[in-house]
Each structure stands twice: as structure tokens, then as C-alpha cells.
Amino acid sequence: MSESFEASKVGTRNHTVEKQGAYLQESHQTDSVNPVTPAGSMMHRSPSRPQLDLSGAAIHGSQEEDRTPAILLPNQSDDISHFAIDIGGSLIKLVYFSRHSDSSKTPITPRKMCGLLERRRESLNGGSLRHTFPVLGGRLHFVKFETNKINECIEFIESKKLHPCNIIGESTYKDDASEGADDGAVIKATGGGAFKYAELLKDKLGVTLDKEDEMDCLVAGLNFLLKTIRDEAFTHVDGQKQFVQIDPNDMFPYLLVNIGSGVSMIKVDGEGEFQRVSGTNVGGGTFWGLGRLLTNSKSFDEILELSQKGDNSAVDMLVGDIYGGLDYNKIGLSASTIASSFGKATSGSKDLSDYKREDIALSLLRMISYNIAQIAYLNALRYGLTRIFFGGFFIRGHAYTMDTISFAVGFWSKGEAQAMFLRHEGFLGALGAFLSYDKHGLANLTSHQFVERFPMGAPCAGGEIQGPPIHDLNGKITWMEKFMAKGNEIMAPVPTSAPGTTGVGGFGRPLARSGSLRSDSSAALNVGVLWLVPTLEPFPLLKDPKRYEPSTIDLSDDDEREHYGFLRYWFNILSSHLPTLVGTAVGSEGGTDGAKRRGDAFAQAFRAHLARLRQEPAAYGKLSLATLLELREECLREFHFMDAYRAIKQRENEASLAVLPDLLNELDAMSEDARLLALIEGVLAANIFDWGSHACVELYRKGTIIEIYRMSRNKMRRPWRV
Ligand SMILES: Nc1ncnc2c1ncn2[C@@H]1O[C@H](COP(=O)(O)OP(=O)(O)OP(=O)(O)O)[C@@H](O)[C@H]1O
Ligand SMILES: CC(C)(CO)[C@@H](O)C(=O)NCCC(=O)O
8 A cells, every 4th residue: 555655745844834934033022921811701700790719729730840830710610501522542622612601691600501491491392492492602612631631631621610510311401499419410422432431420520421423423523514614624735725615505425534543534425424434543643652652752742843844755765765766757656755654764774763753753744644645535536525524633733744635635636636624623523422412502503603713812920921922822722711820829810721731723832942833823723712603693684694794805815915905904904003902901991000911911912913814814714804803802802801992982872872862853853765874874984983994083083973973974075975
């Protein structure tokens, strides 16, 4: 099977490393950011509840050894509704759901949530529950742990109190009255570890695992993502990432190649319609295991990082090595093609220590990636499939791995088959298990009901960065529960830090100084927290709500960018407006020293986002003005500015209410047509203002919104009337 590829054809490393250099330069300036906050969304609790339950808080681990010691807050609850777990040979993946904490004025504890569910359930007719149960708003979080550190995962579940109320049996719903009687929770679980660790989880957490088949879950997870999450799938060729639009009505058939410890290849023909057609024991575990032995690396990421500085020709036997520097043209093999991976190591005179770790790492990465890609291609060929999705955490969002696999698939299939990758690569199984809870009705959601948010804080202690600096955008893809601490004193309310989580879909903190893996932005930025926004209804008059796309201009699209220059325009606007926004935000929090520090930190974080996007506009998926503004809002919230415009809104509301009767009278007095036009103009004026239009902001300085509204109607020359 050891067909080979031409070494030069997959050589995108230089390119990506260069990009990384530029990026690091730009982002270093953010290192000195000061105080920072947690991934924001868990922070905004109702005032009637303390923001954090700090009782029993303790630093977890040694501060000397760990620059980001986790703070365990054993009594903090997060209104969790439920979670599912995928325990694989190498990694444990956890998907958990938390309610929008701001969606209700009353704080909802997990048990209250169960009571709520129970009451709603009762109010519906038993049989129809499955399909009509209202979906609760909330967030889906993705976290992973190493399987051999399962205790850290258990601690995480405990510290976040994910387990007491995760009940799937109809008879086990509880309401407030049954607080305390929370045994018997049943958790959806998949992967081999669902069997292996069932007893342990029962002992430690008191939960029973409801086992779901691993392959079922992988397929269900992927189908859900392809149908529901925008820009989930992408190709990666020569360092270029391109999102693929998947038509939910034309998704099948495809081949899923899940590269975990081992590799499963699944032909998928429809919802729940699939067959595991092949597999190979040479997978991610092989790469990690052999890589660790051969390079003495401490982690998976370290091996990947090493590989990017290596030259595999020092280890691999090339066609040219065999043919005295010549190509073997007759069968289409150039001299630089790898004839035999590790073939040079057969030389008796050299020991392992005579080879460079970097070279070994690269040779190994290529060997494994090519081999899997080739088997994948053969299976695609066997079943006439042209779409191949590669999942599993071996991929790790790593540009070089993806390029190598893409190259191999393209090479063997002569361009007929396409390798595609997934932003939630390693979470397919966990997500599938999560979806198998049938009470939340997630499976029927459309893409409009999920938005993806990217928390990116930087924890700091004593005024100095203690966590990943902001340029380490890894924070964007983890559900990083950041904290701010001064010595042992917690300065900002934060959820529990995740001990031992290895991050989500991207790299953990870079171990090497260079952080060269960051050369691939996708590695660090491919997964955010999914927010479920079920309350948004499409406009009723839309012809096809499912296809309605409010943001028609993709700012990350090259052509459009050149054509309109929008991206640069908006970046400039957002950058120049930043000081004003920070001032407003700080003012909204009383202008305290703490608020100022947070304001500075927000500005640095947001600048880092903009710098990142300038460099790679598609880094966070499709980019529209709406997503840019949403990103800014999210970033503000992350730094605890829940509403930067609070004070202004209050002032405006008061002023508006004072003149509202007058305005209503004025509108009432109009003819129907004139009134409709006035209302529409008013809505547009408010909307444009809300989007921070430059001209409006200038106008605003001179009066209140209501005055602008009047001015826009009475005085301004409207372009559409000229
Ligand atoms: N931080 C990490 N630690 C360990 N392995 C990692 C890490 N990041 C990526 N990997 C790679 O991901 C692989 C595990 O992927 P994944 O979690 O999809 O599979 P798994 O569920 O553990 O395995 P299986 O399905 O075969 O039981 C590892 O074997 C390794 O190659
Ligand atoms: C055994 C599983 C399914 C566990 O996830 C996976 O590791 C795998 O597909 N291994 C490859 C086994 C084979 O088909 O040779």
C-alpha cells in the first residue's frame, strides 16, 4: 500500500509560517493587556442572585507550576440543563447546554429548570411532547479532556454541577419540591469509555450512563452540523480555507472518515442511514503514541509543532534516493516523492538520537495522513462517493495535516473527490449523543437558530497576564472560563475554570515559544460556543424563511472585498470608534478604576480580533457587518460590559417618553400613507443609528434620538428623494 507522494507538492509550510510571523508581530502588542474577564456569557445574572457563589473557592493546582491555576468554585451553579459525553480512547468530549442566563428575570437553578420542564411537559399532551416541546434558549459548550485524566473531567462536571439534573427518563423529571432528591440522573454517553468508565462515573458522580452507539452518534452529530451550523465544512488546499455550502436537501451520500485514536470510515446515505465500511488501526493514537516515543514530546501539540520545523527527507527514503537522484517518470514518480516513509532510518549506522525530532515528527505526520487519506479515497472509489468529510481530533484544525490529506485525496482521485474538514471535527460523537436526548427538540432547528460566539478573554493576576495572552486566540475556541485574580483573591466574578481541559477544536496553549502552529488560524479559531436563539422568528412574509440570508455581502470573500472595499472601510470605522466606545462603556459602569481596566482590556481584545480578521477575514467563518458588530458586542460582554449604552439609553428613554405623546398625536393626525412612511422612516433612522452610523453619531452629539428622528423626517434631504 505504500504508494507515495511528491514531497514538494504538499509544501505549504513556508507559506503558513510566514503568515504566522506577520500575525505574531501584529498581535504581540496585545500582550500587556491588563485585567480580563471570563468568557462572558455566564456572568450576567439577575441582580437578585449573587453573580458567583464563591464559597469554597480554592486555587486548583500549584501557582508556581501553572501560570493559569484554575479556581475551583465548588458551589457555583450554572443553570445547566444537560450534557452528553463521548469517552474515546484518547480524549473525552463533553457537550453541555446552559440556559441563557438573561432570558429570565428569575434565577433558574437546575432543579427549578427540571420543574419547569415538568410543568411544560404536563401541559402538553404526552404523545406530542417529543415534537412540540418548546426549545429553551441557551448555549452549547464544547470541552475536551484527556481520557487518561478522566478525574479532571469528573471534577469539571462536579464543579459546574452538570450532573444532578440530567435526566432523560420521563418519570424522573423533578420540580422544586423535590430538591435534594437528585439521584438517578441518566447521562447520554458514547464511545468505548461509556462502557469502560460507567462504574467510575456511577461511583463518583452518581450518574448512570445511557449508552448510545458510537457510529450512530458520529453520523447524527455530523448531519446536525451540516444542516444547522453555517460554515461548518470547509476545504483546505495549499493553506487556503474555503467554506463549503452544503445544501441540506442534497447532503447525501458522503463518506465520513473519523480520525480518532483509530479510524472509522462510514458511508452515510441519509439520516440514520449508514454503514461503517472500513477502518484502520493506524490513526491519531498511532501518531501520538509513536510520535511521543520517537520525539520524546510531552503532548500531541508539541509533536505537531515540531513537525512544522522539520525536513522529512532526512528520514524518509525518496524516489531520488533509490534512483540516484532521478525521477521515475515511467510510473509518474518524481525524485522528490516519498518512496518509503522512514526508509532512511534503515541505515545501521544511525541511532534515534542521530535524527532530528522535527524531521521525525514531520515524516510521521505525513506517513499517517497519507495513509488515512489513501484508504479514504479507496473507500470513496469503492462506493462511488465524491464527498469525504474528515473528522476526529487527529485533524486538530492543523493546516498542514489538512493540506496533506487534501493533497492525497486530490492526487489519488485526480480531483474527482473532495476532502472536507469540519469546525467541530472532534465533537461529532458527543454532539450526536447530546442530540439523542429527545426532550429539547434541537434536531429540528434551522441554521438561523444558532449563532456562534467566540469568547476571548485573557485571565490575569496581580495586574499581569497569567493566562494565554490575547494574541493566543486559542481562547476563542475554548469554553474558557477565565478568571481574574490577584494572588488568591478573586477580583471578578467568574465561573469555574476548567481544570485540565485541553481546549476545543484547536490547540491548547502553545508549548513552544514560537507558537508556530498558530500559523493556521483555523487551528485556533474554529469553534465557538453555540448559542441557541429559538425565540427569533423569521419575518412572516418571507417567501422562504429558511433560505433568507440577511447579510448578503460576505466581507471575507475576496472578490467582494476588492470590489467594495467594505472590509477595510468597516475595520477603519470600528477602530476609530473604539476609544469613544470604550469611554462610553467605562462610563456605563461608573467610570471606576476596575471599569477602566476592563475597558482597556476590551479594547485590546477587540483590536486583536480586528487584527486577526484583517489577516484572515474568514477566520471566524463568513464575515458580514452584522457578525462584526455582534463580535464587538460579545467582546464587550466578555469584559463585563453588559450594556455599554445603558446610561445613554436611560437618558434617551426618559427624553423619548416625555415627547412620545406628542409624537403619537402627530402620527395619528397623518393620513394613513404618510403615517406608514413616517413610521418606516423612523424605524430605519433608529436602525441606522443603532448600527453606529458615523453621521448619526455626529448628529447624536447634538441632540437626542428623538430629535434625530424628527430631523431625519423634516430637515434632512433624503438621498432617495433627490
Ligand atoms: N490534546 C490532545 N491530546 C491527545 N490527543 C490529541 C490531542 N489533540 C488531538 N489529539 C489527537 O486526537 C486523537 C483522538 O481523537 P478523538 O478524540 O477524535 O478520538 P477518540 O474518541 O479519543 O478515539 P476513538 O474514537 O478511537 O476511541 C488522538 O489520538 C490524537 O491523535
Ligand atoms: C474502535 C473504535 C471504533 C473506537 O472508537 C476506533 O478506534 C476505530 O475505528 N478503530 C479502528 C479499528 C479498525 O477498523 O481497524
